[in-house]
Amino acid sequence: MSRTPFPVPLGWYQICWPDELQPGESKPLFYFERDLVLWRDTEGGAYHLQGAICPHLGSHLGHGGHVENCEIMCPFHGWKFDAQGRNSEIPYSERVNRAAKLRTYPILERNGIVLAWYHPFEEEPLWDIPEIPEFDDPENWSDTSTRLVEIPAAWQDIAENSVDLAHFRYVHNTDSVPEARLYETDGPRTKVRTVQRFVTPQGVVDGKIDIDQYGPGFSVIRFSGVVDTVLLGCNTPVTNESTELRYSFKFKRFEDEALTANVGKAFVNEVTQQVIEDLPIWKNKGYVTRPALADTDGPYMQFRKWASQFYAEDVTFDQDVYPPNPPSVSRPEQEGMQKFTASARLKDEDQIRADMM
Ligand code: FES
Numbered sequence: 001m002s003r004t005p006f007p008v009p010l011g012w013y014q015i016c017w018p019d020e021l022q023p024g025e026s027k028p029l030f031y032f033e034r035d036l037v038l039w040r041d042t043e044g045g046a047y048h049l050q051g052a053i054c055p056h057l058g059s060h061l062g063h064g065g066h067v068e069n070c071e072i073m074c075p076f077h078g079w080k081f082d083a084q085g086r087n088s089e090i091p092y093s094e095r096v097n098r099a100a101k102l103r104t105y106p107i108l109e110r111n112g113i114v115l116a117w118y119h120p121f122e123e124e125p126l127w128d129i130p131e132i133p134e135f136d137d138p139e140n141w142s143d144t145s146t147r148l149v150e151i152p153a154a155w156q157d158i159a160e161n162s163v164d165l166a167h168f169r170y171v172h173n174t175d176s177v178p179e180a181r182l183y184e185t186d187g188p189r190t191k192v193r194t195v196q197r198f199v200t201p202q203g204v205v206d207g208k209i210d211i212d213q214y215g216p217g218f219s220v221i222r223f224s225g226v227v228d229t230v231l232l233g234c235n236t237p238v239t240n241e242s243t244e245l246r247y248s249f250k251f252k253r254f255e256d257e258a259l260t261a262n263v264g265k266a267f268v269n270e271v272t273q274q275v276i277e278d279l280p281i282w283k284n285k286g287y288v289t290r291p292a293l294a295d296t297d298g299p300y301m302q303f304r305k306w307a308s309q310f311y312a313e314d315v316t317f318d319q320d321v322y323p324p325n326p327p328s329v330s331r332p333e334q335e336g337m338q339k340f341t342a343s344a345r346l347k348d349e350d351q352i353r354a355d356m357m
């Protein structure tokens with residue numbers, strides 16, 4: 001039984017930070033429910049994301065794919081593919097195979113992150129990702145701090161948090177609940193403005209949280225009032241029920257370098273702590289098709305309507321409740337994936353805690 005009615009949404013998604021791969025290197029990735037290869041050419045160091053399974057006889061290009069200039073060579077029989085995914089050479093034939101093509105994803109390197117465009121029917125990007133000025137102002141803003149965590153929940157279940165103000169008191173134990181001042185949607189964008197009271201050693205201050213979202217995968221969150229912080233919150237679907245969160249933080253510099261670093265570290269830990277607190281809810285929640293809401297609940301239906309534009313494939317609500325997957329039931333089609341995430345990618349609570357030490 002499916003845990004969510006939704007397929008993988010279309011959008012721009014972060015696939016790495018630039019220091020994860022050097023020019024001339026390739027590596028396997030698994031996003032959007034498919035095997036992918038990410039490689040960087042040795043000409044300008046550009047990133048290329050392509051379907052990983054070689055159309056010749058199925059070798060995985062991310063495991064041993066060799067980069068030469070602007071081509072990747074399959075480790076099995078040496079066929080080469082170019083940046084557009086075309087077969088450009090078969091070393092033991094005079095000809096190329098025009099039908100042999102790797103699916104190629106549009107790439108954007110911006111704001112210190114690398115993003116790829118996913119659309120189930122391979123349509124071109126439908127919107128752009130803006131340049132975030134704080135990410136190009138090293139004089140006033142700190143170096144970037146990063147965090148990565150994989151959440152066993154659908155993108156939409158995680159993103160619904162952006163309109164959920166009531167959970168702060170219960171899940172995050174905050175004294176006050178953030179107050180929504182604005183929730184606006186416009187095409188793939190949303191604009192959320194909230195104010196939250198913080199108790200600090202200097203007294204109670206009004207902290208502002210401004211969220212600007214550009215499709216399902218990319219949001220800019222600006223915190224001001226307490227510590228001026230800009231956070232790129234990037235969600236990348238691994239499958240339709242599992243999501244990788246990547247956070248990139250920048251802090252407004254204080255005169256004192258060490259103070260900037262300490263305040264920054266405390267803030268990153270605070271945000272990470274909130275994710276740890278949200279985790280058991282996300283991991284175990286169901287999806288309720290027609291939620292029973294309080295009149296003072298956030299704009300859930302507006303959020304869900306906004307979210308629905310990112311599903312190009314059919315969504316059928318044939319269940320009232322999409323319950324979580326019982327851990328005791330073995331689901332063969334999922335097992336390989338879970339092993340893969342557990343060994344190579346999943347950072348669970350303990351690991352995040354260890355990172356925070
Ligand atoms: S499987 Fe890739 S070249 Fe044969």
Ligand SMILES: [Fe+2]
Pocket residue numbers: 161167171172274278
């Ligand atoms: Fe939360």
